[in-house]
Amino acid sequence: MTRHVDVLIVGAGLSGIGVASHLVREGAGRSFLILERRAAIGGTWDLFRYPGIRSDSDMYTFGYGFRPWNGTKVLADGPNIRSYISDTAREHGITEHIRFGRKVVAARWSSTEARWTVEAVDEATGAVEAVTANFLAGATGYYDYDRGFRPHFPGEERFTGRFVHPQHWPEELDVAGRRVVVIGSGATAITLVPALAARGARVTMLQRSPTYITALPADDPVAVALKKARVPDRIAYRAGRARNIALQRASYRLSRRSPALAKKLLLAAVRAQVGKDLDMRHFTPSYDPWDQRLCVVPNGDLFRVLRTGEAEIVTDRIETFTPTGIRLASGAELAADIVVTATGLTVQMLGGAALEVDGEPVTVRDRVVYKGAMLDGVPNFVMVLGYTNASWTLKADLAAEYFCRVLGHMDEHGYRTVVPVAREGDRSPHSIMGAALTSGYISRGDAVMPRQGTRGPWKVINDYFRDRAFLRTGPVDDGVLEFSRVQAVRRAKAPVS
Template sequence: MATEDTSTSNVVEFDALIIGGGVSGVSAAYHLQKTCPSLKFCILEARKNMGGTWDLFDYPGLRSDSDMYTFGFSFRPWASQTQSVIGTKQTILDYLHTVVKEFDLQKHVQFQCQVLNADWDSQEGNWTLTTSQKQNHDDSTTTVIYRARYLFSCTGYYNYEEGYTPEFPNRDAFPGPIIHPQHWPKDLDYKDKNIVVIGSGATAVTLIPSLTEGPHAASHVTMLQRSPTFMASRPSHMTILSRSILYWFGQDATRWFYILFGMFFYNICQSFPRALSEFLIDGVEHQIGSDKFKEDDWTPRYKPWDQRLCACPDGDFFKTIKSGKASVVTDHIVEFTEKGVRTEKNDVLPADIIITATGLKIHFFGGMNITLDQKPLDMPSRFIYKGFMMNGVPNFFVAGGYTNASWTLKIDLTMQAASDLINIMETKSYRYCQPELPKPGNEMEAVPSIDLTSGYIQRSKHLIPSQSTFYPWRLYQNYLYDKYSLQFQSLEDDTLKFSK
């Protein structure tokens, strides 16, 4: 067990601190280094490696659910010899490590450094971070204090320690492994086993084809869902059109093709939800065959893009269902038994292994305690400004991506804007800046900042900062609008308060 040495506390000074070494942290570091080269900064990463989510998750078949031309950074285009557009875990990690090496960012990283508290001191105009840092020579930890004027939170939005698992009645009666994909055992033997996967989201759709292929394939996999999810097949490699664009016009044009196509499809779904619902459901029936299609199993209760659309590269999930290697059951769980999972309408679904692909736990800012002059920050009462700051929180930049497109698209824009704002402050000798709400009498309506009906979002609405109904407090989920407002409009607007 690790022991903590609190006898001495080291104090380390930087100009800026970036919490998190995943996709968002790498983007923040690149833009800060490019825009403000004279500033001294450090990336504080709680894990042993860079990569964030992609270093943490390790379940079979793990891949991106966005095309890599938009998931890759604008400053380092995705390039693949195989012309793949869906990235696997390893190709994404290789890409991130290449970016880190190419821009010499590794020298700025402090690994195994968990941020516990972050406090803004108005008198000093600094953030003070209390961290628990592992030593290189053993498992002991020591408390290290970091100070900086600027703070980037690039921690993602969910709990890295555990995923969300509901309370299942009689759970202890099941003698076999019960596994959440967030912590996949490396030595799990599922060859010739019956597996029940609880859940129908992106994780389940990714897992099931992988569990049924290869020399270690399961005997049969049952996807047990409470309600269906919208799914769609998409090519895992470039189409003739996208290959032609790449050949004739290059990487930037290819990236714009995928950006605009994604925006087009999203807006079609929003404008014509009934027609698109029928289109997606008919597509499933076409893929799996009418003999295996049951309307109740494939007709969601929500409109397309009220939750993220599950992408099935080359229709792999549908092919697995069609082959009979996997099946779908729509039902409610009564209890676990010695033989598997008892449901309301289907008696016992036999299982040797149960996988709970039941979602994530929201955990903003890596679970650190944030205070302003030692007073706790009430997160739900705050409003998100332009997608990267919060009202009344000085020199604090938040990394948040799109819900309807690649995470990285928004991250690139907001981290560049944050770095540009810091450059303005440095040039004009401002000590801090913070967004301020409209004056009394112009109160804003508070609405959830993440507009999805997904269970993991709905369970955590009370923990999430709000947005409002008008700019700059509105998150429009629109890349073109954000690109214009963040890159071509002045960052020195009437909402930001600057102080020397």
């Protein structure tokens, strides 16, 4: 028997639990169901289990706006984030609405029925189940949970050691006394290096090019002071959240408007951390600050292990693997027992599910995004994606709030369907992230991600203050969304150019 709900949410991670929480908090009595492929709540934070895993955004802004993060850690570790998401689901009565172990493979919209039919595979039995829904919310993030990005390295077949990708970290892996080379320079690599060194590994961080890295205190001094003063958690959280949002925006704006000054400040801070003996070329990128996401380390832990010799950093290119390690373009050789390929993500939309509107396949790349939350020509659909230049949850929260506003507007006016309709000139050739950042996974994702708009609600600029006004208080019926009280809506059209 096919089950029907008002809202079907795909994904029980940070975004999916956020959407469900907003639906509950709205109090509209809408029925909802979450389909989650994994066996537990958490999404990214349930999948990634590599040593030292933590957020790369401060928890005042990475936490939900409606539920205070009560710890004092600036960057929380994976287990605490998983607990936070699970506790949020439990407190809002969401857990019993999750169907675990279901991989969504197809979502089909019918205009004649004004509903979605979603097919999911029970991964334990292989049985295909169907759920129908009036609205569909995609909360799967934008990467492939099955495959991390893993380039082929010359000669890797000859290597007699072990390759490990952080996305699928083996629980039994013992690194004590082993020679470990971590390939990469992003957030995962800089987290792994001090964590592996603490486990007794002899670690080398091998990077092709450096990343901007900044150190933050492990514990937020303001949060610590407020706790000592016994300021109520909710008030302390709101104050800290407002402060950190403002600081994030100020830092980003400085980097974009005065990149030379931002670069000077960032590198001066690194020099103060690493001391005079480490070569600054390992920490001096060829690009401007925030052309790629800024990496953060608590208490400068990465700088400390490099400074003390507990780990080393090498900036070079791989010429070939040998049976016992890696030969570099410079001619130097790195001996290795284990090679960790912290080489990034494989981008994928909607968890790889096929999307159709009235029998016509929807190629997400060909669609332009409306208000960073909906797709041109796709009815009764919201897509939750976070920020690239700030905490993911800031945008995910706003998108969920906006979704609830749209639902309320439709209830008030008796509408059954809503679809954003782009017009000629609204679509740019850039992906929603490709014009802003140049990170490898973003460049690779250009073939998958939806398009950036050229103006108005189609233009994604990743600005929390602008989006807050746009999504919280801007008119819902803005002349771009088309609403209908009858079942039939316009068929999926060819993408605009």
